Amino acid sequence: MVREATNTLQKSVLWDWLTTVDHKKLAVLYLISGTLFFLKAGLMAVFMRIQLMFPMNDFLSGQTFNEFITMHGTIMLFLAATPLLFAFMNYIVPLQIGARDVAFPFVNALGFWLFFFGGLLVSLSWFFGGAPDAGWTSYVPLASRDYGGLGIDFYVLGLQVSGIGTLVSGINFIVTIINMRAPGMTMMRMPLFCWTTLVTSILIVFAFTPLAAGLALLMLDRMFDGMFFIPGEGGNVVIWQHIFWIFGHPEVYILVLPAFGMISEIIPTFSKKRLFGYTAMVFATLIIGFLGFMVWMHHMFTVGIGPIANSVFAIATMIIGIPTGIKIFNWLFTMWGGKLTFNTAMLCASSFVPTFVLGGVTGVMLAMAPVDHLYHDTYFVVAHFHYIILGGIVLGLIGATFYWYPKMFGHKLNETLGKIMFWMFYVGFHLTFFVQHILGLIGMPRRVYTYLEDQGMDTMNMISTIGAFVMSAAIILLVINIVYSAMKSPREGGDPWDGRTLEWATPTPVPEYNFAQTPQVRSLDPLFYEKIHGDGTMKPAEPIGDIHMPNGSIYPFTISLGLFIAGFGFIMLNMENAIISPWIVIAVGGIITFGSMALHSVKEDHGYHISKETVEQMEKEVGTNG
């Protein structure tokens, strides 16, 4: 559980959460909103699978199906996976490096609210004539002003707003990890989750800015009659594909690297061994991050860029298999000879390894440019990236949820329900997606809402849909588990797993200042080191004293609200009969945003201090609880 901030105790709970700049509370906000978006996009996936259950089914119309594929992909990547990963990055990274908060608590809150309002803007499209329907890649000319409906405008503006949020959060994580580490926490003593967060944040800085540029171009084309993507006037549609994939491919690594980090935390804890090949893991992460930017054209092999470019990008893509292979072997060697505990978190982490290998193998198959012409835009691709995203990122996220839940909410999730959930999820997942490899190879195209009978696709589509049902049942069980455990699970102390890293050295619930005294780090896996060589508690690096804390602020909320209103105003430019002039809406939004920024800039806010006596009092209370 997260404790109320000491200086807002008298104010209402709602106001406290709207204005919070505490990284732990923002993490909870990310977790809740990410989960809601996840459930929404998951429901769309179930509807699509119901439509594909039988040949020539008419459960969904083609238009609705197109809207569902678009929203499913867009929400899952931008509004579900990203915030869920950010939730754990926000909560755990400052604790793991021994910091009191992130470098810019204000910017942290701004990042959350921008993401939230951006997601809200994308979701509003359902109420204004239909969701975007050009796929999550939104290729022109399908998405250009002549062919794409109003939904695309919501996609463009919504993702622009939420993308800015992701960008500022990324900058914040980079500065936090470089500048805010506790004494003795050198870069090569950082837990691997911090390393992957750092590399992911660097990727965000270099990948989300091209996306912002691309979305701006599409917006100019659609709303102000720009000619970027109109071939008749000298424009070029392939430029959009380049810009999108310069962002889009690193985006995959932005999502999967933190999942790698989570696995690298869970496996050593439940193997009772330090991570095998720590240094190799760090460098593999860096290499994957670098190569992630060198491969975007493998999404465009069939465009016709030419054999030289195709070969170069094919080889670069295959090279990524090497650092990823290093990671796979290091996880296996960490488990080798360890004292293994197979609880739900460890089941997720260990089953991540073979599942991810399957996704990697199909990835290398897709990287072969000549054969790619056969796979391109078939269900083989769908199967491949769901093995990466579900088998990699979602398994990592579920594992991390079970692993860090006691730190975040003060109690464990039920293990029996958890294990049932895991097996249902694992079986359902392979049932859904393994047959899709074969469906793709026999020629079933992706993004098509139905198929004819007796083409050898009927049975496999039925199997795939049944698998989707089993998977959804697993997710429902997870929700039940969360409610059940909240009522029944016993309260836990600060270190329920016999952990190795610094987050387990804090008491549960974590006080708002995290560490009463900044810890002195003496080794990799610092808490484990103290358990072996010391008395099991961290040595303080400073005397106990007043703690400086940042004040909460409503400005992150209002800045984001202003952008939401302005974004909606821009969309109104394309509406048939807007009630008021769009320019008034844009102006109101702009004034709210820039006014809040100016007010924040003018007001010097030095924060407040928690006195030494209060700190001692709070530490004593925690001591009796945990």
Place this chain on the structure above:
Amino acid sequence: MAETTDLSKGLPSHPEKATLEGKNKFLGFWVFLAGETTMFATFFGTYLGLRNGTGSGPEAADIFSLPLVFIMTMILLTSSLTSVFAMFAMKKNQFKKMKIWMWVTVALGTAFLGFEIYEFVEYVHYGLGFTTSAFASSFYALVGLHGAHVLFGLCWISLLLIRYNKSGITLTNAPKFYVASLYWHFIDVVWIFIFTVVYLMGIGG
């Protein structure tokens, strides 16, 4: 942290990085500029890809006028120099001098922006509207984005100068002035690339 720093001997030699907040701002802003660079690179790439797509509209060589762009370049480069003078003054704790140099920077930036608006109006008269061709769209998007950055920088620096008009240099506002001047340099560097890629290549190559 500002209050724990020993100020009895005056400001430290690098007031912008003396506190942890200052250090964070310094590093964070550099990272932000890295992102901005990537965004501008995307606009440059788009421009390079579309600059021959003039359709039925005018071409680059028909309309660009080097004397005007040369004056604009000189003005913006000088404004970058004056912001350096301001930072020198800040490090020597000469607040008044810093303010004067910063206001000179703002004045030069405003002059630059005025020339840019004049330039755009001229081009529209020659028949190069935003919607004329892909070349026109990508030109206005790239140069206009730079102009928007100049405008934002002008508002930002002016706001800082007005807000801290009487406060003197403190460990709180030194990082703010410092990152504002970093931003101004960045705008200048982008303009040098625009000068080369858009104007020189447009006329010569």
